Amino acid sequence: MNWKGDELTKLVVLDLETGSATQFTTNEVFFGFHFFNAWVDTSSGKEELVADLSTQPDVTTFDHLGIDALRSGAAIDNQDIAGTLKRVRIPIWSAVEESPVSLNNSFSTHAASGTMRGERIAKEIATVTTLSQCRIEVPRINDAFFWKSGYKYVYGWHATREANMPNAIAKVNVVDGSSVLWTEPNNRYGVFVGEAIFVPSPDSKEEDDGVIVASGLHIQSQRAFFIVLNATTMTEIARAYDSQHLTFGFHSAWLSSEQAPQDIVL
DSSP states (O other): OOOOTTSOOEEEEEOTTTOOEEEEEBSSOOEEEEEEEEEEEOTTSSOEEEEEEEEESSSGGGGGOSHHHHHHTTTTTTOOOOBEEEEEEEOTTOOEEEOOOBTTBOSEEOTTTOOEEOOEEESSOBEEEEOOSSOBEEEEOOGGGTTOTTOOEEEEEEOSSTTSOOOEEEEEETTTOOEEEEEOTTOTTSEEEOOOEEEEOTTOOSTTOEEEEEEEEETTTTEEEEEEEETTTOOEEEEEEOSSOOOOOSOOOOOOTTTSOTTSOO
């Protein structure tokens, strides 16, 4: 990959039915790992694709993700793997300029039909705004609110010391930007945490009615643990320690007992 920091970030919207791919220029420069929700908004009378994601101002985080940097300690206070939450409004109603197609120059090809499309560049700009000052990464929401505009909460790991490894779990309100943190009681910097997953209550009525499940590592004892938090209050309900070390990782999955294979012990 080649980072071009002097250019505005561009997004491509791919139409899965036709194979046409339209490029939109944004009003900011950023790099993003993870989108966590998207929907179509017609409140202005025109169709806009709204997408929420966590962003970095550049790609320097890759300089400190290597094993040598982590082992040597060079990543300490330089490992910024929490992102700023942004909302992008993409004017999919925009007029576009489409380049002609040639056998040597097609921008997208529809897999089923083989139809090739030329490069399509939108004339309107996609606008980017900040949702919160609380920086998180590996963002997750209540899955029942995917593709819906009225959701409020996103959960993710957070570093209470800037540019450091994640040691807290944050609940961010994307409507007003407020946030609530869980940190290790009496030992804030004594743990690493992994991806926080929202699991709804069986008969939940509210968006945040459920629990947060996340993995962690107690640094001093080198023991892994799994923690369960009340998703409404972000207070700890329970945790279970493992007998061995669990390496720091990015992503997790929640399986109910009905979904889990027989060889997984719950």
